Amino acid sequence: MSRQEPLSTPQLLELGPKVFTPNYRQLPVIFTRGEGCHVWDSTGRRYLDLVGGIAVNVLGHAHPMIVEVVNRQVRDLIHVSNLYYNEPAIRLASELQRLSGFGGRVFFANCGATANEAAIKLARRYFRTVVRRDRFEFITMEHSFHGRTLAMTAATGQPKYQMGYEPLPAGFVYAPFNDLQAISAKISSRTAAVLLEPIQGEGGVVPAKEGFLRGLRELCDSHGILLILDEVQTGIGRTGSFFAYEQEGIKPDIVTIAKGLGGGLPIGAMIAAPKVAEGFEPGAHATTFGGNPLVCAVALAVLEAIEVEGLLDNSRMIGEYLLDGLTVMRDDPKLEGVVRDVRGRGLMVGLELDGVDCRQIMTQCLHRGLLVSVAGTNVIRFVPPLIVGKGHIQAALAVLYEVLIDVVKERSQRK
Ligand SMILES: Cc1ncc(COP(=O)(O)O)c(C=O)c1O
Structure with missing residues (x-):
C-alpha cells in the first residue's frame, strides 16, 4: 500500500481495527466531510449530527469564521x-x-x-x-x-x-x-x-x-x-x-x-x-x-x-424545544415503559431509557442518518452544535420516535 494510494471504504473499515489500540468501539462508518449540522460519510451519505464531536463542534462543521482563521493563522x-x-x-x-x-x-x-x-x-x-x-x-x-x-x-x-x-x-x-x-x-x-x-x-x-x-x-x-x-x-x-x-x-x-x-x-x-x-x-x-x-x-x-450569532440564546431556546419534544415522547402512551426521564439544560439534554440497549438505539439512529451518543449506561445524550435549529430537532425527533417505536414492537414480539 503506497501512501498516496486511495483506499476504498471496505478497505478502510478492514484496516481500522488492525491499526488502533482496541480501546474504542467505533461504529463502522467513515466520515469525510461536514457542513453546519450535517456530516457526510465516505459513501456520500448525509447524517444529521446531534453529537457534535461530543459537545465539541459548537459552531458546527466548516464554519466560515473557523475556516478563515485557520487559513490565516496557519500562514502567519x-x-x-x-x-x-x-x-x-x-x-x-x-x-x-x-x-x-x-x-x-x-x-x-x-x-x-x-x-x-x-x-x-x-x-x-x-x-x-x-x-x-x-x-x-x-x-x-x-x-x-x-x-x-x-x-x-x-x-x-x-x-x-x-x-x-x-x-x-x-x-x-x-x-x-x-x-x-x-x-x-x-x-x-x-x-x-x-x-x-x-x-x-x-x-x-x-x-x-x-x-x-x-x-x-x-x-x-x-x-x-x-x-x-x-x-x-x-x-x-x-x-x-x-x-x-x-x-x-x-x-x-x-x-x-x-x-x-x-x-x-x-x-x-x-x-x-x-x-x-x-x-x-x-x-x-x-x-x-x-x-x-x-x-x-x-x-x-x-x-x-x-x-x-446569539448562540447562548439559541442554546437556551432550541434546548427548551428539544426538551419539550422529548417530554412529549416520554408521555406518549405508545412508548409506555420505554422512556424513564428527560432532563438537561440548554443544549445538553439526556433521554433516560428503561431496559433498552442504548448502543443499539445509537446504531439504529445511525442507520437512519442521525448521530446521537450515549451517556452512562441508559441515557441517550444530545449535545449538538450550538447553531442547531428547530428544523434539525424536528427531523431528529421523528427518527428517534421511529427507532423507539421499533423497540416497543420488538418487545411485544418477544412476549
Ligand atoms: C466533565 C468532563 N471533564 C473532563 C473530560 C475529559 O476531557 P478530555 O477528553 O478532553 O480529556 C470530559 C470528557 O468527556 C468531561 O465530560
Whole structure:
C-alpha cells in the first residue's frame, strides 16, 4: 500500500481495527466531510449530527469564521512554545478572564483532562506555598467524570473507569452528587477542594439540584477550601450561559473548560482566581502545546461567533424545544415503559431509557442518518452544535420516535 494510494471504504473499515489500540468501539462508518449540522460519510451519505464531536463542534462543521482563521493563522504562525508570548493566546486569555467574572488567570492545556490536572496541581501548591497549610485531598462526586489521565481516573467517581489501573494516585475521596450533608461529612483538615461538574455529563446528564452549587459555595467558604468546577462539557455556552455556574449566581475558585473552546481543535483551559493562581511560580507547571497560536486564534473566533450569532440564546431556546419534544415522547402512551426521564439544560439534554440497549438505539439512529451518543449506561445524550435549529430537532425527533417505536414492537414480539 503506497501512501498516496486511495483506499476504498471496505478497505478502510478492514484496516481500522488492525491499526488502533482496541480501546474504542467505533461504529463502522467513515466520515469525510461536514457542513453546519450535517456530516457526510465516505459513501456520500448525509447524517444529521446531534453529537457534535461530543459537545465539541459548537459552531458546527466548516464554519466560515473557523475556516478563515485557520487559513490565516496557519500562514502567519502555528507554534512557538511558551518560552515566548503570542498575540492570540494573550487575547484569548484576556477574553476568558473577562468571561469568568472573577478576573481569573488562565493556563492553557490541551484537553479536558489536562486542564483538570492543572487545577488539581495548582490547588495543592496553593495550600502549600500560599496558605502554608498542608491540604491535599479532593472530594469528588460519585458518577462524575473528569478525564482519563491517571490522576483524573482517580478523581472520576466511577469504579468502571478505574478497574485495572491501580495503584491510583492518592488523595481523592468520593461523595454523592447533590448531597450537601454527605459532602460536608467528608471535609477534614486534609481537604483542599471540592471538584465537580455542574451537570454530570458522562454520568448520564444529571444536573445539580437548585441551590446545590450555592450551598456548596457556602460550605467551601466556611471551611476555607476551594470550589473547583469542571465545565469541560457544560462550558462554552452549552447550557445557555457561557459557564453553567453563571445561572447559579456563584463563582468558583477554579474552573476548567475544553471541548467546545476550540470549535474542533484541541485546547483546554484552567482559569483560577488571582490569589489561587499565585500557587504557580515559573516552572511549576507547563505543557508544550498549551496556548498554541493556531488553536487560540480559532478559539477567539469561536467566542466571537457565539456572541455575534446569539448562540447562548439559541442554546437556551432550541434546548427548551428539544426538551419539550422529548417530554412529549416520554408521555406518549405508545412508548409506555420505554422512556424513564428527560432532563438537561440548554443544549445538553439526556433521554433516560428503561431496559433498552442504548448502543443499539445509537446504531439504529445511525442507520437512519442521525448521530446521537450515549451517556452512562441508559441515557441517550444530545449535545449538538450550538447553531442547531428547530428544523434539525424536528427531523431528529421523528427518527428517534421511529427507532423507539421499533423497540416497543420488538418487545411485544418477544412476549
Ligand atoms: C466533565 C468532563 N471533564 C473532563 C473530560 C475529559 O476531557 P478530555 O477528553 O478532553 O480529556 C470530559 C470528557 O468527556 C468531561 O465530560
